[in-house]
Amino acid sequence: MLYLKENANVYRVTNDDILYLQQNGRHISIVTSDREYTLRKHKIRDVEKMLGERFFKCHSYLIVNKDKIKEVCKNEVLFDSGHSIGMCYAAALRLRKSLLNI
Template sequence: MGLHIGICEDDLIHIKILKNHIKEVIKSKNLPFEIYEFKSGEELIKNYPKYLDILFLDIQMEGLTGMDTARRIREFDNNVEILFTTSLNEYVYEGYEVRAYRYLLKPLTYEIIERHLNECILNILEKSKNFLIINNKNKLIKIMLDDVLYMETEGRELVIHKINDAYKVKMSMRKLEKLLQGKKFFRCHNSFMVNLDKIECIDKNIVYINKAQIPVSKHRIQSLKKELTNILGAIIC
């Protein structure tokens, strides 16, 4: 796994210090990595990398502030881990809004970067076990399993449904079922697989997920209810 790390900071000296610390930490782990540098929030938004795992983001920048930059980022990227860098701690509560991973107070010593970056990398490696890479219209797309509502077969293709998106991929339901073995997904019908975390209600042989009504095979309904009760403690209507 390669790490893609961004630094958004309007002070060139701080960029250099932070970059050197990051390189030392990552090299000790023998992980491939790439570091992207941005000198303003505007530049970051305009040239946002295709893949970004970790972002060190200065809060107190001229123009678009770090907090406003983070808000913009969350409009299209919910996965990047944001580590704010700042000389003040007054922005901590605002960070909940943009799901900031950490706040690092300047000056940024090697020990500070090492501790927080190591913890962040471990978190990312754990999360990396929880995604699919699909080929959609000749594009490789990373889909976090936590964002998936359900999947269904449509002709010879699978449709993966998220809240605001749907992706088609040439794969059999049987193969997908094997890939997701051990995850919180249940094949409720020959043509449907659901994310157990997303189920809102089961009414007779219908599962309700985000306004979608998904059929459940008669011979699978009891297994589904048992799975929900055991894993999620769900209320079945």
């Protein structure tokens, strides 16, 4: 579970809600099926320590929730909620191998 501060509000985001996290410069986008949160001035490796085993680091800037994946294509991951995210072929291949080893 993460508590995120945006402006003057603090939000609770559970691991079950998270689809993926993506590093964008000095910020991390945390995407859920409902909305996207921005965690400012953090590194993805710091947040990675707070997540459980169901999360997989596909790339140095991308972590996905394996429980929310519907399909892994050649260069894209599709989630149960209808969201999708593109990734390089090598990262998609590592993710597919990780899912098959469950």
